[in-house]
Amino acid sequence: MSSKTDDGGISRRDLFGSTAKLAALAGMAAAGGGIASVVGGSASASESKQAYEVQPGQLDEYYGFWSGGQTGELRVLGIPSMRELTRIPVFNRCGATGWGRTNESLKILTEGLLPESKAFLKKQGMLTFENGDTHHARPSYTNGTYDGRYLYVNDKTNARVARVRLDIMRVDKITQIPHALGVHGLRLQRYPKTGYVFCNSEFRTPIPNDGKILDDYHKYKCVYTALDGETMKVAWQVLVDGNLDNTDADYAGKYSAATCYNSPEGVTLEQMTNKERDWAVVFNLKAIEAAVQQGEATMMSGVPVLDGRKAARSNFTRYIPVPTSPHGCNATPDGKYFVANGKLSPTVTIIEWAKLDDLFAGKIKEEDAIVGQLEVGLGPLHTTFDGRGNAYTTLFLDSQIVKWNIDDAIKAYKGDKTVKPIRQKLDVQYQPGHNNATMAETHEADGKWLVSLNKFSKDRFLNVGPMKPNNDQLIDISGDEMVLVKDDSAFQEPHDATLVRRTLINPIEIYKRDDPMFADAVAMAAKDKVDLLNDSKVIRDGRKVRVYMTSVAPKFGLSSFKVKKGDEVTVVVTNIDDVVNLTHGFNMTGYGLSMEISPQATASVTFTADRVGVYYYYCHQFCHALHMEMQGRMLVEA
Ligand code: K7E
Ligand code: CUA
Numbered sequence: 001m002s003s004k005t006d007d008g009g010i011s012r013r014d015l016f017g018s019t020a021k022l023a024a025l026a027g028m029a030a031a032g033g034g035i036a037s038v039v040g041g042s043a044s045a046s047e048s049k050q051a052y053e054v055q056p057g058q059l060d061e062y063y064g065f066w067s068g069g070q071t072g073e074l075r076v077l078g079i080p081s082m083r084e085l086t087r088i089p090v091f092n093r094c095g096a097t098g099w100g101r102t103n104e105s106l107k108i109l110t111e112g113l114l115p116e117s118k119a120f121l122k123k124q125g126m127l128t129f130e131n132g133d134t135h136h137a138r139p140s141y142t143n144g145t146y147d148g149r150y151l152y153v154n155d156k157t158n159a160r161v162a163r164v165r166l167d168i169m170r171v172d173k174i175t176q177i178p179h180a181l182g183v184h185g186l187r188l189q190r191y192p193k194t195g196y197v198f199c200n201s202e203f204r205t206p207i208p209n210d211g212k213i214l215d216d217y218h219k220y221k222c223v224y225t226a227l228d229g230e231t232m233k234v235a236w237q238v239l240v241d242g243n244l245d246n247t248d249a250d251y252a253g254k255y256s257a258a259t260c261y262n263s264p265e266g267v268t269l270e271q272m273t274n275k276e277r278d279w280a281v282v283f284n285l286k287a288i289e290a291a292v293q294q295g296e297a298t299m300m301s302g303v304p305v306l307d308g309r310k311a312a313r314s315n316f317t318r319y320i321p322v323p324t325s326p327h328g329c330n331a332t333p334d335g336k337y338f339v340a341n342g343k344l345s346p347t348v349t350i351i352e353w354a355k356l357d358d359l360f361a362g363k364i365k366e367e368d369a370i371v372g373q374l375e376v377g378l379g380p381l382h383t384t385f386d387g388r389g390n391a392y393t394t395l396f397l398d399s400q401i402v403k404w405n406i407d408d409a410i411k412a413y414k415g416d417k418t419v420k421p422i423r424q425k426l427d428v429q430y431q432p433g434h435n436n437a438t439m440a441e442t443h444e445a446d447g448k449w450l451v452s453l454n455k456f457s458k459d460r461f462l463n464v465g466p467m468k469p470n471n472d473q474l475i476d477i478s479g480d481e482m483v484l485v486k487d488d489s490a491f492q493e494p495h496d497a498t499l500v501r502r503t504l505i506n507p508i509e510i511y512k513r514d515d516p517m518f519a520d521a522v523a524m525a526a527k528d529k530v531d532l533l534n535d536s537k538v539i540r541d542g543r544k545v546r547v548y549m550t551s552v553a554p555k556f557g558l559s560s561f562k563v564k565k566g567d568e569v570t571v572v573v574t575n576i577d578d579v580v581n582l583t584h585g586f587n588m589t590g591y592g593l594s595m596e597i598s599p600q601a602t603a604s605v606t607f608t609a610d611r612v613g614v615y616y617y618y619c620h621q622f623c624h625a626l627h628m629e630m631q632g633r634m635l636v637e638a
Pocket of ligand 1: 136496
């Protein structure tokens, strides 16, 4: 597994010794030692340069897309107010929308599963996985900035990627990635557009994972996946060494990169961290595409797979040595560099995209692609940018954000002793993971606001029991100094957030009747010769019963319907109100059913009428003064 580049090039002075490394790990587990003092001047005395209060009735300047972590959902916030505007159900179940229970959502949650998952779930009596773990949510790009079409998000637990339609803020496709357990890092192709959704599978496994190889972990493999963001089908996979963590792409459509830990390819903590170097793996997209087109890939599970492991000596990958266990991988908005964040090493490593041409051509060595390595503090996890040449790195162990200048860091690495790249360190409360600044992952980075997503809140909020909220802090970065302006509590666990100028996101207010979300229900109604906007009627088809009804405040089109015990019943509700904000709901008592029907939408749900008696359905959205009266009865005869 060793290679000449493993220990080449970089000064050892920036590395932790192995003792300090384990102490750092212990610190991570125990929420750090204490609160670090402010280095390089406290900002607490400074005033925010911008208004951060958004007055009642005023609108925010940015959308913030928050991953919902272990809840499996997404959240949409307004920035700078930090008001939570909505939630988007993704991998979770949601009573407000019926996500995970309606026919429309179940189709999306099941159709992209791998055959082996479908078979497994069936035996468990489940239709789909019922949890998810979202870490990285990113809106789609055209020419290096957000285009408002889609947003993609990973499920680390079940190796899925979901696509959200930003016009309705609902998921429309979910794909499970083959040969992967735990899709963690996710970033998008920026140029010419998205394009690829790059997915890191974090855990090494036998491929195929069919039980023939179990404990022989040297035979495990890891894949880097490019999903086609339009078709949501896997375009290709590349086998890599080590465990992939985070990923990012350039601004030219030529390369992507991933941080990679566990170069010793162990399975215990000691084994995984027993080397001083891991890698930033870089991927040559053109070489990969050419090989796939020429049929050089092995087809596995219907997906072309190429070997980009070191031993294969391919032109698909290069392994740039960086200090052990790097974490965040962040491309600078000027398109020139990406930064690998040290985590166990107190450094960030700056790698120049343009040097990759020479690297893949064999003209330079791996370590020569590195143009800077700056000591920033303890536990650097993620870096964001202000578009003015500065970078902001979270220091998990120091509980700080460190602001540093990219050009100065490069000069210092070249030996210039006159520059001081570190501009400021600001305490945050506490243990930050990701941070992100407004538009920072586009060529339009504008350096106004930064959010620090802190894992621990300890003393910052009223005590809510042993499990505390996270603390998402808003920081003004528009001036020379960072100024902390706001705390915002968050339920577990918003790993990451993206801040997007509001003019780039343009959701609709009322559904169009030809929306693909409910195309199946519309087609079913057409077969039944039902006009969804006008008809409310029951159609019996053997033991299948289809109940069509309209909803218009404050009435359902049917005040009752009758079925027989054991019938398979499909209720289809169409909201014919053509009024902004006038959403109705449909809940069936005793049957565990709930769904949202927004203006001009159709929603449907199927169940077996196994409980005899009288059951009420009611509208669950307070839609009218007579909302309580918006109800009807399902009569189930024995
Ligand atoms: Cu650092 Cu999953 Cu992006 Cu958490 S990851 S923090
Ligand atoms: Cu419709 Cu309440």
